[in-house]
Amino acid sequence: MENPKFVDIDGIRTRYFEEGEGEPLVLFHGGNFGDSDNVDLANNWDRNWPWFAKSFHVYAPDKLGQGFTELPKTDDEYTMASVILHAYRFIQKMGLKKVHLVGHSRGGYLVTRLTLEHPELVSTVVIVDSSTTAPGENPGSQNERAKGRRAKLLADAPKPLLSKESIRWVTEAFSYSGEHVTDDWVDIRHQVGMLPKTVEAVGKMSKLFSTVLLPHLAQQKEETLRWIQEGRLKTPTLLAWGQNDPSGVISGGLALFDLLSASTERAQMHIFNQAGHYCYREHPKDFAQVVTSFIQGGSRS
């Protein structure tokens, strides 16, 4: 991925990449602003990028407050709703009228919610290893299992956190094989980890995570799942999941598929063996092909 661009989204300087020609496809990475132990950004998609750019006009932004995109302006805006609004405005700013969406982990929740709020905008949606979206993993009262699992997984992360060594360790803990954890990817994430704005966000989130982000997310997620249950998600939906994801576990993915399948006519799920949380990086070409086929199969029929 080369030549990052910047665009102003409601006063938020936002970094993104774009390449290729064809129908627009927008990729949303996982995590959120102020993660204390990990960094996610548009470069997460670097192993899929050339494959997607062959068939689509593909976009990948750094989500609000992540990567090289600016932080939310006020403490009240450290919410998933702000993240989703920022994503929506990004799509509008790019002038896109109809998009294919792919979202990983927290980004999977983002694309699900965006699709429910703006169904007219979305042709197909792909949700990848997202316990944030899966039922029974509610970050409100039912969050203990999911939170506990992630916390346990990363408890022994080498200190200081967000050093290159620590980021590598954390990513390997999320993975089936560490092969996809390239030096380039670790370097740029460490670089983001050292930005003053990242340090600021980590500081803010040490408080706002449990007072603002999680309560808002829990409430909104309950509504999101209810909407799905009520049959509001009609958009063709693909779930892609790593069989060995130690965090967004496969049982959650299957439960999400159970929920979707009742009302989403065109719903499919693809499970990759020997793949952890970053399944799109562990099987980059297979991932891109499965997504491409799902999208193209849908527009053809």
Next chain:
Amino acid sequence: MTSFTEINLASTEFETKRGEVSVKNEKFTDVDGIRTRYFDEGAGEEMVLFHGGNFGQQDNVDCAENWDLNWDSFAESFHVYAIDKIGQGFTDNPKGDDYTIQAVVRHAFGFINAMGLKKVHLVGHSRGGYLVTRLTLEHPELVSTVVIVDSSTTAPGVNKYRAKLLGNAPRPLLTKESIKWVTEQFSSTYGHITESWLQVRERVAKLPKNSEGVAKMAVLDKELFLPSLLKQKDETLDWIKGGRFKTPTLLIWGYNDPSAVIAGGIELFNLVASSVPRSQFHILNKSGHYSYREHPEDFVRVVADFIQGGRD
């Protein structure tokens, strides 16, 4: 390729409706004394498709035409073969009383040899999914990739659903009406149940050799076939658990399959994933037992992606 006889039967030329393709140009070959019907088309790496069911089914008919909705798409990328399994379709019955799973697997292997194929991609549905699994375990050097579709025969445990599902099939069985009803029970959507597919299955059902197969199996199913299958299946699953299975494997399943239920597919995938490094599982919503017919284009693309993706 070995010699075959091209049969000129006007009745094999089914009308082709819009959006429907048909398996054209049937051929016959001798496989260890069993006259075997098959089709082949296209150029490229060889792929062999095995339909489900078995000889002498009293309530249903499966044959190579099961793949007619996938055929042209597969032929664009592969040299694709589809046979009538031993005793099914227009292929001869087993000799004597050899109504065993061993005879089915041996015949499929014999066919691949008769065609002179050295390395194949296998796709098998239902009982055919078991066949390709076993064939791959017995002859790993022959198989590049294997695709198992809606196969409770392969999944751990026994199928508790099929008998109940088809209990009220219209009598007499094996009429076009009854076959249609049975196929609908298996399905989530009905668009794939085409007139031409029903016609060829009815023709098979009326063949004297089919009636003979049904009569044989009325006795041999419980006495010989099922015991042979269950015993061998135990061994097959033990082999997989023991890590003998290394061939890249794709499972494809209809989420709404009322016979080979999705829970069995998940269980099978967990087992396969524990020993097969390159293994993937694709689930299709709004799809019953004949998932490859209910979503023919998606099915072909998922299979082709899997086969071609192994290369990077």
